[in-house]
Amino acid sequence: MELKKQKKESGEDYSWTDYLSLPFTQNVISETLRMANIINGVWRKALKDIDIKGYLIPKGWCVLTSFISVHMDEENYRNPYLFEPWRWEKIGAAANNNSFTPFGGGQRLCPGLELSRLEISIFLHHLVTTYG
Numbered sequence: 001m002e003l004k005k006q007k008k009e010s011g012e013d014y015s016w017t018d019y020l021s022l023p024f025t026q027n028v029i030s031e032t033l034r035m036a037n038i039i040n041g042v043w044r045k046a047l048k049d050i051d052i053k054g055y056l057i058p059k060g061w062c063v064l065t066s067f068i069s070v071h072m073d074e075e076n077y078r079n080p081y082l083f084e085p086w087r088w089e090k091i092g093a094a095a096n097n098n099s100f101t102p103f104g105g106g107q108r109l110c111p112g113l114e115l116s117r118l119e120i121s122i123f124l125h126h127l128v129t130t131y132g
């Protein structure tokens with residue numbers, strides 16, 4: 001609200017610094033991606049026999065890496081079924097680690113990661129400041 005008022009009064013355009021000045025918006029986005037990401041997981045095909053933590057994945061088999069199972073695991077997030085954006089104040093909004101992979105990871109990490117966060121952030125800002 002404050003930012004929109006300031007922009008209206010000064011007549012200035014929004015800048016990258018304004019985007020960075022809204023950490024709570026980022027926390028809401030992270031929490032939404034944790035609980036309700038459109039991509040629940042990704043498939044991978046084993047190109048050779050592979051051992052993962054004692055489990056043999058034979059060559060040619062497909063494996064589903066389930067993001068949602070990790071995002072809703074109590075060992076990773078306390079009260080995982082609770083929408084709690086404040087938890088990201090401790091974790092860090094931009095965290096992309098093994099316990100938070102809405103955009104995948106490794107070589108196939110989504111190149112649209114930052115663009116998506118920016119677009120969602122602009123949408124949320126106008127939604128909340130227009131109808132809040």
Ligand code: HEM
Binds near residue numbers: 038105108
């Ligand atoms: C909330 C929005 C988005 C989510 C949750 C998302 C999620 C993902 C995930 C999980 C992957 C990895 C797929 C895999 O490992 O098989 C991926 C890949 C990819 N994403 Fe996104 N994405 C989003 C938005 C975007 C946008 C806006 C763009 C482009 C402007 C984009 C472009 C791509 C591309 C090109 C890949 C393939 C990368 C590769 O295989 O090397 N994504 N995305």
